[in-house]
Each structure stands twice: as C-alpha cells, then as structure tokens.
Amino acid sequence: MTRQVKWLLAAFVVCCQVLTSCSSDDNGGASGGETYQLDQKVTQHRECHALKNVANDLLNLKFRQIIFEYTSVGPDLKTPVRLTGVISMNPAVYNKEVAPRGLMLYNEFTCAKHGERTSQNEIDDIALYMNKYQNVIAVSADLYGWTLTEDKPQAYCCLEITAVETMDAWDAAMRILRDEGYAIDGLPMFNVGYSSGGFSAMAVQRYCDENRPDIKWSLTSAGAAPFNINSVYESNITSKTSGYACSFPLLVVAYKETYGMDFEYSDVFVEPLASNIQKWILSKDYGTWEINSLIAGGDEAKTKDCPIDMILTKDALNRESRVGKLLSQKFRENSLCGEGQTWQPSTKTRYYIMHSTMDKYLDWHVSQEMADYLTAHGCTVTAEFDDWGNHVDYGIIQHIGHTILLMEDFMPNSKVINQQVLQDIINKASDHIKNNIYNNTEFPL
Numbered sequence: 001m002t003r004q005v006k007w008l009l010a011a012f013v014v015c016c017q018v019l020t021s022c023s024s025d026d027n028g029g030a031s032g033g034e035t036y037q038l039d040q041k042v043t044q045h046r047e048c049h050a051l052k053n054v055a056n057d058l059l060n061l062k063f064r065q066i067i068f069e070y071t072s073v074g075p076d077l078k079t080p081v082r083l084t085g086v087i088s089m090n091p092a093v094y095n096k097e098v099a100p101r102g103l104m105l106y107n108e109f110t111c112a113k114h115g116e117r118t119s120q121n122e123i124d125d126i127a128l129y130m131n132k133y134q135n136v137i138a139v140s141a142d143l144y145g146w147t148l149t150e151d152k153p154q155a156y157c158c159l160e161i162t163a164v165e166t167m168d169a170w171d172a173a174m175r176i177l178r179d180e181g182y183a184i185d186g187l188p189m190f191n192v193g194y195s196s197g198g199f200s201a202m203a204v205q206r207y208c209d210e211n212r213p214d215i216k217w218s219l220t221s222a223g224a225a226p227f228n229i230n231s232v233y234e235s236n237i238t239s240k241t242s243g244y245a246c247s248f249p250l251l252v253v254a255y256k257e258t259y260g261m262d263f264e265y266s267d268v269f270v271e272p273l274a275s276n277i278q279k280w281i282l283s284k285d286y287g288t289w290e291i292n293s294l295i296a297g298g299d300e301a302k303t304k305d306c307p308i309d310m311i312l313t314k315d316a317l318n319r320e321s322r323v324g325k326l327l328s329q330k331f332r333e334n335s336l337c338g339e340g341q342t343w344q345p346s347t348k349t350r351y352y353i354m355h356s357t358m359d360k361y362l363d364w365h366v367s368q369e370m371a372d373y374l375t376a377h378g379c380t381v382t383a384e385f386d387d388w389g390n391h392v393d394y395g396i397i398q399h400i401g402h403t404i405l406l407m408e409d410f411m412p413n414s415k416v417i418n419q420q421v422l423q424d425i426i427n428k429a430s431d432h433i434k435n436n437i438y439n440n441t442e443f444p445l
Contacts, residue, residue, distance in 0.1 A: 036080060040070045040172035048088070050127030063130040064094035066180070067119045070172035072165045074144060075155050075258045084147040085169035086119035087176065088138045090130045099183045101411045104129060104138040105170055107193030107200035112250065113287040114150065117142045128400050129192075134407065137177065137184065141169035153257035153282055156250055157226065159334045161258070162200050163207035167215070188218040188410035194399045195362075195391065198225025202336045202370065209346045218410040221352040223399035224359060224391060226251075227370035228338035229331040235363045236308065237317045243360030243390070245306035246281075246291035249273065253281050255330055267323045268316040270309065272297075305360075337373035345374055351381045352406055356388035356395040382406065 044067040051061050066087040074081040088106075092098045106126050108118055115121040118140040129138055143165050145154025155161045177184050193201035201222045208215040226232045229251070236248050252268055255261055266274040273280070273295050280286055280294050289303070295311060296302035302310065308317070315321040319328050332340055345351075351374050355367035364385055371383035384402070388394035 036071065036073075038070045038072075038168060038172045038175070040068055040175055042066055042068045042176060043084075048123045048127070050124045050130075061127050061130075063088055063090050063127060065119065066176065068172060068176055069148070070168060072144075072168040073161075074149075074152075075158070075161055077161065077164060081144065082148050083144060083165060083169065084117075084119055084142045085173060086117075086140050086142070087173050088118070088126055088130060088140070090132050090135065092132060093135050093137060093182075096181065098135055100135050100137045100187060101413070102134065102136040102190060102407060103184060103187050104136045104190045104192055104407075105166070105201070105204065106138045106140045107166065107191070107197040107204065108140055108143075109193070109195040109197040110156070110247070110250065110288060111146075111154075112246065112281065112284065112291060114284050116287070117146050119147065129404070131404075134404065134411065136190070136407070137182065139170055139173040141166040150284065154254060155258045156254035157196060157199055157229065157334065158254060158258050159203045159336070160207065163203045166200065166204050167207060167212065170215075187412075188407075189216065190403075190407050190410075191217045191220040192403055193221075193225070194223040194396055195225060198222030199227060199336070201225075202227060205345060205349065206336060206343050209344065217346070217349045219350050219352065219403075219406050221399070221403040221406065222370070223353070224355045224362060224364070224367060224395055225370070226362060226366060228335045228366050230328060230335055230338055231366045231369060232362065233319075233327060233331050235366070237312065237319065239308060241305045241307055242311060243305055244288075244292065244362075245295045245303070245311055246288050247361065248311065249277075249281060249291070249295070250288075252327070253277055255327075255334075257282070259330060261326060261330060263323045263326055266313075268313060268327075269311065270313055273311065337370050341373065345377050345379050347378045347380070349379070350406065350409075351379055352384075352399075352403060353381060354384040354395070354399055354402065356390070356393070356398075357385055358387045358389050358393075359391050359395065361391040 046065050046067065047062060048065055049062050067084065068087070069082055069084050071080050072083050073079060089100065093100050106118065106129065108122065111117065111122065118126055119142055126138060126140065129136055143154065143162065145152050174184065191201050191204055193199070201220055202225065205217060205220045208217065236242065242248070249269065256263065265277050276294070280291050286294065292306065293303045296306045315323050316327070318324050332338070335341060353367050353371040353374070355364040357364045368385060371381050374381045384398070388398050
C-alpha cells in the first residue's frame with residue numbers, strides 16, 4: 001500500500017474520533033453448517049502496529065490478532081485442504097476489558113504478491129475497523145492460493161469457492177472465540193468488503209442465503225466491486241484503455257487455472273504478457289502495480305492508462321470468438337447479478353452498495369446493476385453513486401465511513417453519532433489529501 005493511501009486511511013482513523021464511547025453487552029453470533037471436520041487450531045497470537053509510518057506514528061494504532069488454521073476444501077470443492085484465517089480486535093476487546101459489540105467478516109481486496117494477506121503484512125486497511133469505539137471482532141479468511149497453499153493459483157473472484165472457504169473460516173473462528181472465552185452470542189454480524197472484497201462479501205451473502213439459514217447478516221456492505229463479471233468483460237473489451245491493467249489478467253488466469261478452461265494464454269493475451277503469466281502472476285513475486293508496469297513495458301503513462309491492445313488479443317476482444325464465448329459463459333456463471341441470475345437475497349439483511357462515478361479501475365455501472373438487482377428482489381438498499389475520484393481517491397473512505405455509521409444502527413447500546421459532523425470531517429480530510437498528496441496510487445481492485 002502506498003504512502004498516499006496510508007494518509008487516506010490515517011485521515012479516516014482521525015475522523016473516527018467523533019464517535020463516543022459506551023458500554024457493551026455479552027452477545028454473539030452463529031456457527032455451524034460445515035459437512036466435514038474443521039479441526040481449527042490457533043497457531044499464533046500477535047500484536048499489529050498499523051499506519052506506523054504515517055505522521056511519525058501519531059496514531060500509534062495497535063491491535064491484536066489470533067491466527068489460526070482450519071480444514072476447508074480446494075477449488076474442486078471436494079478435496080480437503082488446510083487454510084489459514086485471522087481474528088482481529090482492539091486490545092481492550094482482546095484482553096476482555098470490554099465486551100465486543102459486533103462481529104465482522106472482513107473480505108480482503110485483490111492481492112498479487114507474497115505476504116499480502118491480513119494474517120501477514122496487509123494490516124493497514126482492516127485496522128480502521130479496530131477502533132476503540134465500536135469494539136468489533138473481525139474475521140478474515142486468507143483463502144486458497146495464500147499462506148499454506150501459496151504455491152497454488154489463487155481462486156480470485158471464483159464465487160462459490162471463495163464463499164465456502166470464507167464461511168469455513170468464519171465457523172472455525174467462532175469456535176475459537178468461544179473456546180477462548182469471548183462473549184459473542186447474539187451479537188450483530190456484518191459482512192464487509194471493498195473492491196474485489198465487495199464481490200467476496202456478496203458471494204458470501206448469496207451462499208448463506210442459499211445454504212446457511214443459521215447465518216443472518218445484519219448488514220452486507222460492498223463497495224466498488226465487479227458484481228457482474230460479464231459486465232466487467234464488456235467494459236474491458238469496449239474501452240480503449242485500462243486504468244488498472246492487471247485486473248482482467250488476474251481474473252482470466254484464476255479462472256483458467258481454477259476451472260481448467262480450454263484455451264491457451266496466447267488466445268487471450270498479447271505478448272509479452274502471454275509468455276510471462278507464470279513469472280508475472282502465478283509466481284506471486286510482483287504486486288499489482290508492478291504487474292501493471294510490466295504489462296505496459298515500463299512506460300509510466302501507459303502503466304496508469306494502458307491501451308487495451310497491449311493486454312488482449314483480437315479474439316479476446318470479440319465475444320463471438322471461441323475464446324470470447326468460453327469466457328462469457330464462465331463469467332456469467334460466476335456473476336452475482338445480470339443475465340441468468342435467479343438468486344433471492346435475504347430481505348432481512350440491509351445492504352450498502354456504493355461506487356465512485358469517476359472510478360478508472362472499474363466502471364461504476366456494475367455496482368448500479370447490483371443495487372438494482374437487490375432492490376428488484378425486495379431488499380433494503382442504501383445505494384450511493386457520486387464523484388469520489390478514482391478507485392481510492394475518496395471512495396474507500398466513503399465506504400468505510402458509511403459502513404461504520406450503518407453498523408452502529410445494529411449495535412447494542414448504540415452511540416449517538418453526529419453523522420453530519422463525521423461526513424464533514426471526512427470530506428475535508430479527503431479534499432486536503434487529494435489536493436496536497438495524491439500523484440498516483442497502488443491500491444488494488
């Protein structure tokens with residue numbers, strides 16, 4: 001994560017100071033539903049120190065994590081595999097000085113490089129939800145292709161696989177929390193993610209609605225996500241440039257490797273990308289913006305705004321070609337809204353869907369499709385589409401801030417929050433950062 005993004009995150013943490021403290025109740029969430037033994041095992045307790053390079057560590061933002069292993073299934077949804085997950089909480093909750101007020105499933109955004117998981121080095125983003133005012137316990141799944149299975153391709157945006165592995169992590173975490181004496185029964189449960197993490201959050205929502213009646217999410221908050229992957233494909237092949245060149249290659253590589261799709265990389269990608277999939281992507285030796293630069297041949301301007309003909313072949317740009325039809329079909333199967341989708345979302349869950357209209361990583365209309373789908377199926381949806389700049393200029397701050405406000409509606413002993421004050425502070429902080437700091441960002445899709 002770049003210095004600029006860390007400044008954004010730090011600004012939001014400061015904004016959270018408008019929240020007032022309160023007492024907590026001993027309540028908790030649900031678990032169960034797995035069909036095999038999770039065999040969860042705690043492997044490490046650690047202290048995390050997030051955003052310490054920001055403003056000479058003015059925030060001194062520390063929290064605790066419980067890292068664990070559990071058994072889930074691999075990409076075939078049959079073969080048992082050991083995976084890892086992590087439970088995060090602020091020190092007061094960790095030490096049982098205060099009771100938790102909510103349980104959060106935090107779905108991580110796109111990662112491409114070794115160590116970029118919440119249980120490893122990617123801790124700045126989740127730290128914002130570890131504030132001392134809300135006292136939530138957050139659970140994150142590292143998923144297949146990371147940590148214990150890092151030598152395997154990640155199942156990026158593979159809908160059902162992601163949901164099953166995530167819910168197994170959730171169930172394992174609930175057992176660990178109970179074993180360690182945390183008061184979690186009856187707490188509201190929140191399902192949260194931004195960018196590709198938003199896709200994962202909605203994948204989890206669909207899976208629970210169809211398979212886990214014991215899980216009742218109070219709020220599912222998903223921002224700026226590729227909910228309809230077919231729409232993402234259409235946007236890629238009809239645009240002249242990409243503001244985030246690695247995103248579609250990461251998706252195609254994950255689908256070919258995970259589902260064994262019948263095409264060669266040279267059918268989809270032009271050179272030198274086609275011949276370097278192993279080195280640039282599957283090796284996990286490069287971060288997303290490093291991959292962007294490699295695709296663009298090191299040209300800084302093209303790294304930020306890469307011509308599509310430096311990424312995709314003519315056949316890939318044609319949905320009626322053999323490879324175009326293969327991709328379209330598989331993308332349709334893994335979409336959460338759009339053509340052929342019949343899923344009935346829970347009307348008992350509240351939804352927050354947002355996306356900046358100036359997002360250059362991912363066209364905002366795909367989030368509008370998701371909001372419309374939820375609304376058409378009788379759900380209560382808060383949908384916000386406004387100009388918050390590029391993918392992380394302000395959109396991520398908007399998503400985190402509004403998510404925290406919405407979570408508070410379900411919390412025991414709810415605080416009185418001056419929402420306008422919070423919004424004004426966020427606006428001013430974001431404007432200052434955009435005007436004085438931003439040049440480029442390396443935040444993922």
